[in-house]
Amino acid sequence: MFELWFLLKSRVKSIYRKITILGFVTIGLITTLLVACQPQEIASPPTENSTTTPVVTQTSVTSNKPVAYSDRELGANPAQLPQLPYAANALEKAIDAQTMQLHHDRHHQTYVDNLNKALEQQPNLRASSVEAMLRDLNSVPESIRTTVRNNGGGHLNHTIFWQIMSPTGGGQPTGEIAQEINQTFGSFEQFRKQFNQAGGDRFGSGWVWLVRNPQGQLQIVNTANQDNPIMDGLYPIMGNDVWEHAYYLRYQNRRADYLNNWWNVVNWNEVNRRVIASRQA
Ligand SMILES: [Fe+2]
Numbered sequence: 001m002f003e004l005w006f007l008l009k010s011r012v013k014s015i016y017r018k019i020t021i022l023g024f025v026t027i028g029l030i031t032t033l034l035v036a037c038q039p040q041e042i043a044s045p046p047t048e049n050s051t052t053t054p055v056v057t058q059t060s061v062t063s064n065k066p067v068a069y070s071d072r073e074l075g076a077n078p079a080q081l082p083q084l085p086y087a088a089n090a091l092e093k094a095i096d097a098q099t100m101q102l103h104h105d106r107h108h109q110t111y112v113d114n115l116n117k118a119l120e121q122q123p124n125l126r127a128s129s130v131e132a133m134l135r136d137l138n139s140v141p142e143s144i145r146t147t148v149r150n151n152g153g154g155h156l157n158h159t160i161f162w163q164i165m166s167p168t169g170g171g172q173p174t175g176e177i178a179q180e181i182n183q184t185f186g187s188f189e190q191f192r193k194q195f196n197q198a199g200g201d202r203f204g205s206g207w208v209w210l211v212r213n214p215q216g217q218l219q220i221v222n223t224a225n226q227d228n229p230i231m232d233g234l235y236p237i238m239g240n241d242v243w244e245h246a247y248y249l250r251y252q253n254r255r256a257d258y259l260n261n262w263w264n265v266v267n268w269n270e271v272n273r274r275v276i277a278s279r280q281a
Pocket residue numbers: 103107158241243245246
């Protein structure tokens with residue numbers, strides 16, 4: 001009887017142990033399954049500049065295009081002052097002769113001279129166009145970078161400026177530029193108003209521009225000092241100089257009057273050539 005009781009007790013203990021082990025195994029399996037079935041957070045790709053300004057992919061229409069002229073870039077070997085395409089007194093409808101002479105013969109000449117002087121230190125850069133240097137200023141050695149920015153920019157901006165004015169200019173735009181202005185701004189009057197406003201808003205010295213942006217749209221921007229829109233991946237179609245040296249003799253502090261009168265000499269034929277060139281990315 002005692003042996004039977006002992007045998008029964010051993011069996012019960014054995015079964016109890018097996019149930020206990022089975023229980024642990026089952027709990028382990030369930031836990032593993034639950035963990036495995038949890039929704040997994042998708043790992044974010046590593047970002048190098050997670051807290052900085054989004055990087056803009058440059059698909060610029062200006063990538064390798066000349067902007068000084070519709071068909072060629074501005075050389076720097078050496079940089080040369082272009083001739084005015086009209087007499088200094090030819091734009092009297094908007095700009096007096098003395099301002100034109102000083103502006104072209106002194107101010108523009110100084111930008112050219114300063115650029116050439118800076119490039120004497122880095123003669124290898126003379127193989128680059130002014131546009132190429134301005135598009136990639138970081139590749140210009142730091143010792144002359146600011147000089148190239150200011151004087152290369154000044155040379156490029158004024159080279160464009162002389163061309164987009166004409167004694168026979170003014171009036172309503174025609175052709176391709178007229179269509180694009182109407183599509184983008186609603187009317188020439190609206191465009192002129194916004195352009196003048198942006199020129200007036202530029203504090204201190206600078207320029208106001210009509211540009212084509214990398215998305216192919218027309219846009220009005222202003223730039224400080226002698227910065228050119230190509231530094232921001234924009235194609236400059238037309239621009240007005242709002243430095244005081246451009247208007248002070250006749251208009252003194254009345255920049256708004258200068259901006260209004262300037263439309264009397266805008267060379268729409270040249271602007272049309274530039275608007276077409278700006279599309280050919
Ligand atoms: Fe100027």
